Amino acid sequence: MTTKTHKQTPGKSTRAERDAVAKQQAKSQSINYAQANLQASCMSAVLSEAYASKLFPECDLVDAVDCLRDKIKGIQDGDMKPMEAMLIGQAQALQTMFVYLGKQAVAKTSLPQYTAFMNLALKAQSQSRATIQALTELKYPKQACFVKQANIANGNQQVNNATNTHAPAHARVIENPHNELLEVQHYEWLDNGTAATPSATNQAMATVAT
Numbered sequence: 001m002t003t004k005t006h007k008q009t010p011g012k013s014t015r016a017e018r019d020a021v022a023k024q025q026a027k028s029q030s031i032n033y034a035q036a037n038l039q040a041s042c043m044s045a046v047l048s049e050a051y052a053s054k055l056f057p058e059c060d061l062v063d064a065v066d067c068l069r070d071k072i073k074g075i076q077d078g079d080m081k082p083m084e085a086m087l088i089g090q091a092q093a094l095q096t097m098f099v100y101l102g103k104q105a106v107a108k109t110s111l112p113q114y115t116a117f118m119n120l121a122l123k124a125q126s127q128s129r130a131t132i133q134a135l136t137e138l139k140y141p142k143q144a145c146f147v148k149q150a151n152i153a154n155g156n157q158q159v160n161n162a163t164n165t166h167a168p169a170h171a172r173v174i175e176n177p178h179n180e181l182l183e184v185q186h187y188e189w190l191d192n193g194t195a196a197t198p199s200a201t202n203q204a205m206a207t208v209a210t
Contacts, residue, residue, distance in 0.1 A: 041069040080138065087135040094128035097121075 036042045045064040052059055071082055098121050105117035 041065055041072055044068060083138060084135060087131055087138065091128050091131040091135065094124050094131060097124040098128060 045068050101121035108114040
């Protein structure tokens with residue numbers, strides 16, 4: 001009895017090999033989507049494109065991602081000019097919204113409408129002020145505050161807190177009160193170095209001659 005063997009035609013792959021290749025391609029595509037989902041440039045461009053497409057219909061999402069990626073790279077390298085320009089533009093746009101909404105509030109005759117537009121105007125004004133503050137902190141960062149602390153283990157403790165590194169002009173010396181226990185009064189010691197005169201009533205307490 002003879003058995004037939006199937007010979008693979010050169011240049012053709014088996015079904016199992018095709019399935020393995022398709023599975024690998026699907027996995028690679030899923031990894032690409034996952035990586036894109038975690039990229040700030042990609043996700044931010046997706047959200048920006050949803051709004052910007054109304055203004056610029058010809059804008060391509062891939063080009064937007066590339067431009068944003070280049071901008072992020074420049075900021076990471078230390079070029080903060082794009083961030084400064086963005087904050088300036090936002091502050092000016094919010095100022096424009098504040099003026100427009102304020103004019104709309106003045107034009108209203110009913111109190112509810114006037115209040116609604118005025119609240120929106122003041123919110124725009126508040127956001128503009130916050131944006132200007134953020135721009136100022138970006139342009140002129142706050143100086144770090146250095147705190148010095150000196151602790152004296154024995155006796156009283158003195159803590160000196162300073163916001164600069166310059167030494168104080170005068171320093172107050174703190175005396176240790178334990179050193180005063182041997183004194184009756186200031187500058188008077190218990191043993192003053194002179195022999196006391198023995199009392200006449202008790203001669204046994206006289207000083208023994210040496």
